[in-house]
Amino acid sequence: MISELNERSRQIFRALVEAYLAEGVPVGSKSIAAQLPAxxxxxxIRNVMKDLEDMGLLYSPHTSAGRMPTQAGLRMFVDALLEVGNVTEAEAREIEAMAMARGAKPEEVLSDATSRLSGLARCAGLVLSPKQEIVLKHIEFVLISPGQALTIIVGQDGQVENRLITVPMGMTADA
Structure with a gap:
């Protein structure tokens, strides 16, 4: 689907998703115009947003609101547009060695790998079990103390999970 977008549409889509992820509210054309280099x-911008909406990548919660990414739009952003720095060879060897360690429990390997990768990416990391299809309704991170946050995950079915996670030192509540 990313190949169907021209460069201008990609820039507008990227700016919209990044603004939405930063603010959590529908994004209007004026906000996007302020972020674009061109x-x-x-x-x-509204015409391009309408085209993106027709493709199923954006939606508008009501007529006068800006646009928000759909689940398919967020998936495309993560798969095709999100840029995360490269892992160095040393970091890759360290992660691989940890994953191959004998006697390590799968939960420990996943937890450690998630912590390391989230630190490298400077983003929150989340591992979901493939055993069941879970549709996320809401996820929230609450900074408890330096280096530790509470993750609250609410499924579409109303199921709530709480987990304490390790976050990179120096990460602020607004990160």
């Missing part, structure tokens, strides 16, 4: 009118 000068585009709000009308041009």
């Amino acid at each position: 000068v585009l009118s709000s009308a041009t």
Whole structure:
């Protein structure tokens, strides 16, 4: 699907998703125009947003609101547009050695790998068991103390999971 987007559509889509992830509210054309390197009118941006909506990547919660990414839009952003720095050879060897360690419990390997990868990416890491299909309704991170956060996960079915996770030192509540 990413191949169907021209460069301008990609830039607008990336700016919209990044703004949505930062603020958590629908994003309007004026906000996107302020973020783009090229000068585009709000009308041009709205036309591109309409095309992205027709492709199933965006939706508008109501007529006068900005747009938000759909689940398919977020998936495409993560798969095709999200840029995370490269893992060095030393980091890759360390992660591989940890995963291959004899006697390590799968939960410990996943937990350690998630912590390391989230530290490298400077993003929150989350591992879900493939045993069941879970549709996430809401996820929230609450900084408890330096280096530790509470993750609250709410499924579409109302199931709530709470987990304490390790976060990179120096991470602030607004990160």
